[in-house]
Amino acid sequence: MSASSEQPIVAPITDSITETDADELKSTLQLCMLPGLGPRTLRSLLDYFGTPEQVLTASGPQLAAVHGVGPKLIHTIRTATHHVDPNEILSWCREHGCRLICRGGKDYPQGLEDLVDAPPILFVRGSLDAADEMSVAMVGTRHASTYGLQQAERLSYGLARAGVTVISGLARGIDTAAHNGAINGGGRTIAVLGGGLGKIYPKENAGLAKAIAADGAVISEYAPHATSRAGMFPQRNRLIASLSLATLVIEAPDRSGSLITANLAAEQNRTVLALPGPVTSRTSRGTNQLIRDGAVLIQTVDDILEALGPMNRPVSTADGNEVRNPAELKLNELERQVLSAIGETSTPIDSVIAASGLPAHRVVATISVLEMRRLIRRLSGQYVSRV
Amino acid sequence: MSASSEQPIVAPITDSITETDADELKSTLQLCMLPGLGPRTLRSLLDYFGTPEQVLTASGPQLAAVHGVGPKLIHTIRTATHHVDPNEILSWCREHGCRLICRGGKDYPQGLEDLVDAPPILFVRGSLDAADEMSVAMVGTRHASTYGLQQAERLSYGLARAGVTVISGLARGIDTAAHNGAINGGGRTIAVLGGGLGKIYPKENAGLAKAIAADGAVISEYAPHATSRAGMFPQRNRLIASLSLATLVIEAPDRSGSLITANLAAEQNRTVLALPGPVTSRTSRGTNQLIRDGAVLIQTVDDILEALGPMNRPVSTADGNEVRNPAELKLNELERQVLSAIGETSTPIDSVIAASGLPAHRVVATISVLEMRRLIRRLSGQYVSRV
Numbered sequence: 001m002s003a004s005s006e007q008p009i010v011a012p013i014t015d016s017i018t019e020t021d022a023d024e025l026k027s028t029l030q031l032c033m034l035p036g037l038g039p040r041t042l043r044s045l046l047d048y049f050g051t052p053e054q055v056l057t058a059s060g061p062q063l064a065a066v067h068g069v070g071p072k073l074i075h076t077i078r079t080a081t082h083h084v085d086p087n088e089i090l091s092w093c094r095e096h097g098c099r100l101i102c103r104g105g106k107d108y109p110q111g112l113e114d115l116v117d118a119p120p121i122l123f124v125r126g127s128l129d130a131a132d133e134m135s136v137a138m139v140g141t142r143h144a145s146t147y148g149l150q151q152a153e154r155l156s157y158g159l160a161r162a163g164v165t166v167i168s169g170l171a172r173g174i175d176t177a178a179h180n181g182a183i184n185g186g187g188r189t190i191a192v193l194g195g196g197l198g199k200i201y202p203k204e205n206a207g208l209a210k211a212i213a214a215d216g217a218v219i220s221e222y223a224p225h226a227t228s229r230a231g232m233f234p235q236r237n238r239l240i241a242s243l244s245l246a247t248l249v250i251e252a253p254d255r256s257g258s259l260i261t262a263n264l265a266a267e268q269n270r271t272v273l274a275l276p277g278p279v280t281s282r283t284s285r286g287t288n289q290l291i292r293d294g295a296v297l298i299q300t301v302d303d304i305l306e307a308l309g310p311m312n313r314p315v316s317t318a319d320g321n322e323v324r325n326p327a328e329l330k331l332n333e334l335e336r337q338v339l340s341a342i343g344e345t346s347t348p349i350d351s352v353i354a355a356s357g358l359p360a361h362r363v364v365a366t367i368s369v370l371e372m373r374r375l376i377r378r379l380s381g382q383y384v385s386r387v
Numbered sequence: 388m389s390a391s392s393e394q395p396i397v398a399p400i401t402d403s404i405t406e407t408d409a410d411e412l413k414s415t416l417q418l419c420m421l422p423g424l425g426p427r428t429l430r431s432l433l434d435y436f437g438t439p440e441q442v443l444t445a446s447g448p449q450l451a452a453v454h455g456v457g458p459k460l461i462h463t464i465r466t467a468t469h470h471v472d473p474n475e476i477l478s479w480c481r482e483h484g485c486r487l488i489c490r491g492g493k494d495y496p497q498g499l500e501d502l503v504d505a506p507p508i509l510f511v512r513g514s515l516d517a518a519d520e521m522s523v524a525m526v527g528t529r530h531a532s533t534y535g536l537q538q539a540e541r542l543s544y545g546l547a548r549a550g551v552t553v554i555s556g557l558a559r560g561i562d563t564a565a566h567n568g569a570i571n572g573g574g575r576t577i578a579v580l581g582g583g584l585g586k587i588y589p590k591e592n593a594g595l596a597k598a599i600a601a602d603g604a605v606i607s608e609y610a611p612h613a614t615s616r617a618g619m620f621p622q623r624n625r626l627i628a629s630l631s632l633a634t635l636v637i638e639a640p641d642r643s644g645s646l647i648t649a650n651l652a653a654e655q656n657r658t659v660l661a662l663p664g665p666v667t668s669r670t671s672r673g674t675n676q677l678i679r680d681g682a683v684l685i686q687t688v689d690d691i692l693e694a695l696g697p698m699n700r701p702v703s704t705a706d707g708n709e710v711r712n713p714a715e716l717k718l719n720e721l722e723r724q725v726l727s728a729i730g731e732t733s734t735p736i737d738s739v740i741a742a743s744g745l746p747a748h749r750v751v752a753t754i755s756v757l758e759m760r761r762l763i764r765r766l767s768g769q770y771v772s773r774v
C-alpha cells in the first residue's frame with residue numbers, strides 16, 4: 001500500500017535534519033525498536049546511560065546494573081544490529097510518506113506526555129494537528145450489533161461536524177464505524193495501530209487507513225513491519241485513551257478489550273463515556289455495567305461535548321475559532337457572540353450587552369442558554385463568568 | 388366486579404368496631420371524601436378543629452379562619468351530606484370485601500407517613516403485610532415497547548421470587564406487565580389506583596385487579612365510586628413512590644408521568660432506579676436521561692436488590708426469615724448460615740467459623756462472597772461486620 005505516490009501528505013522527517021540528527025535518529029530507532037524492550041525498561045536505560053548511542057555501546061556488566069535488564073535483554077541490546085536495521089526503517093518511511101515524531105519534539109502529542117511509558121517514537125502517516133487535542137476516543141467490540149455500528153457512525157459523524165477529532169483503533173466493528181463516521185462528517189480521525197504501519201490489520205481496512213491518513217493520521221509506536229501480537233493491543237489502547245479528552249465505549253460485552261481502554265482512560269483522569277443499550281444485548285452488557293460504575297451515559301453528540309468540560313488551554317479549530325470548551329462547538333452565531341463578551345472572571349451583564357451590541361432581552365435570553373449548556377455561570381443576578 | 392363472594396379476603400373494618408368508632412369513621416369518611424378538599428387543607432382543618440366531627444359542625448366564619456379555606460370549600464363542607472354518604476361507602480366496602488385503613492392505625496403503611504399530605508383513609512382490597520415494606524415500585528409508560536414489557540415482567544417475576552413486593556399503578560403497559568410478573572413469580576404485588584376501587588381503570592384490568600387482591604392488595608385513597616381524573620394520577624404516583632424502598636422506571640419517553648413518580652421518589656429520599664435502553668427508542672429516552680441525572684442503572688434483579696441497601700429495621704419474610712437487607716434474599720443456604728453468624732459490630736472471623744460449624748476454608752470463601760454482595764464489611768484481616 002503506497003499513499004505517498006499520489007499525495008505526499010507530509011515530508012518525511014529526515015528531509016530537514018542534519019547528518020548528526022540523522023545518526024542520533026538511527027541510534028534511537030535501533031534501540032527503541034528492539035524486540036523485548038518495553039517503554040519502561042527503555043526509560044530506565046536512557047535515564048542511566050543518557051543517550052541511545054551510549055546504551056547501544058555499553059558493556060554487558062554495565063547494562064546489567066540497570067533495574068529490569070536481564071541476560072536475554074543484554075544479549076538483544078549487544079546484538080542490536082541483527083534485530084533492527086534503522087536504514088531500512090527510514091527508507092520505508094521515506095517511500096511511504098511516513099513521519100517519525102520523537103518524544104520531546106514539538107509535534108509530539110501533548111496527551112501522551114501523561115503516560116509514564118510514553119512511546120519514544122511515533123510513526124505517523126498523515127498529520128497530527130493542534131486541534132486534535134480536542135478529541136474523543138471511540139471504541140467497542142469487533143463483534144458489534146447493527147445498533148452499535150449505527151450509533152458509532154452517527155455519533156462520530158456528529159463529532160466530526162462539530163470539529164472534534166475521533167480517535168480509534170482501526171479494528172473491525174465499532175472502530176471501523178467510528179473512523180467512517182468521522183470521514184463522512186468531513187472531520188479529522190486518527191487510527192492508532194497495534195502493529196506497524198506497513199502491516200495494516202485487518203487487511204480489509206487498508207483502504208480506510210489511506211482515507212484516514214488523507215485528513216487525519218494513522219499512527220503506531222511499532223516499527224513499520226511489526227506484526228500485531230495479542231500483547232500489543234493493550235499497549236495500543238493506552239495510547240488511544242491518553243490521546244483523547246474522553247473515551248466513549250459504544251458496545252462491549254463483559255470482559256472486553258474496550259473495557260480495558262476505559263479503565264486506562266479513567267486511570268489517566270480521562271472522562272469515560274458509554275452508550276447505553278438494551279439489557280438483552282450481550283454487546284451492551286459491558287457498557288451498561290460501565291455506566292453503573294460511574295461512566296457518563298451518552299445519548300447525543302451534545303451529551304459528549306458537555307461531558308468533555310473545559311479544556312486546559314484554548315484550542316484553535318480549523319475554521320479559525322478559539323475554543324475553550326468543546327460544548328462551544330455547537331453554538332450558533334448569536335450564542336458565540338455573547339459568549340465571547342464574557343470573561344473568565346466576573347463580568348457585569350450590562351457590559352456583555354454593551355460589548356455584544358445586541359438588544360438587552362436577546363442577550364439575557366442567550367445567557368440563559370449558555371448557562372444551561374454549562375459554558376457560563378451566573379455569579380449573581382447581574383454578573384456572569386465562564387465556567 | 389365482586390371478588391368478595393368467592394373469597395372474603397379480609398373482614399370489613401366495621402366488623403370489630405364499636406358504635407362510637409363507627410360514628411367517628413362516618414364523620415371521617417364524610418369529611419375526607421369531600422370533593423375539592425385536598426390532603427393539605429384537610430390537615431389544616433383537622434389541626435385547627437381537632438376532629439372531623441368538629442370540622443363538619445363548624446360555622447362559615449369559623450371555617451374561613453383556616454388557611455386555604457375559601458367560600459366554595461366552606462359551602463361544600465356545610466353541605467357535606469349532599470356530597471358524600473358514608474353509609475353508602477361503608478355498605479359498598481362491606482359488600483366488596485374492602486377494608487378501610489385510617490392514618491394512625493396499626494395497618495397503615497409506614498412508608499406513607501413520610502408524606503406531608505398522607506391520605507387520612509386508604510381503601511384496601513386484599514391485605515397489606517409487614518413484608519410489603521420490602522417493596523419496589525415498578526412504573527413506566529402505557530405505550531411500552533416489547534422490550535419494556537418483557538423486562539418489566541422478567542424483573543418483577545424475579546423480585547417476586549426473591550420475596551420483594553412489587554408496587555405499581557394498574558395502568559396499561561409497564562404497570563400491567565409488572566403486576567403480572569409478580570403474580571407469575573408467586574409473590575405479592577400492590578396496585579395503587581388513581582380512582583376509586585369501584586371504578587377499576589382501565590376496565591380490561593378488572594380481572595388483573597382481582598388476581599392482585601388475592602395475594603396482595605389493590606388500594607386507593609379515593610371513595611369507591613370516584614372516577615379517575617387527570618389530576619388524580621400525580622396524587623396516586625406519590626403514594627406509589629412512598630410505599631416503596633425504590634422506584635424502578637422501566638420505560639419512559641421524555642416528559643412522562645413515570646418521570647414525575649421518579650422525582651417524587653427522589654424527593655422522599657427513595658432510591659431511583661432505571662432500566663437502560665437503546666438511544667434509538669423513544670420510550671427509553673426518559674429512562675436513559677434519568678440515569679444521566681443520577682438514577683441507578685439496573686440490568687438484573689441482583690442489581691435492584693443491591694440498590695435497595697440495608698433496611699431501617701429487619702423485616703420478616705413469608706418463609707419466616709428475618710431480613711435486614713434485601714440483597715440477603717438471593718443468598719443460598721450456606722451464605723445465609725455464615726451471614727447469620729456475623730453481627731452488626733466487629734465479629735472475629737474465628738468466631739464466625741466456630742458458630743457456623745463449617746470448615747474454615749468454606750467460611751472464608753463465603754465471607755468474600757458476602758463482601759462482594761455488600762452485605763458485610765471486612766474491618767481487618769481478622770474481623771468482619773454487617774454493612
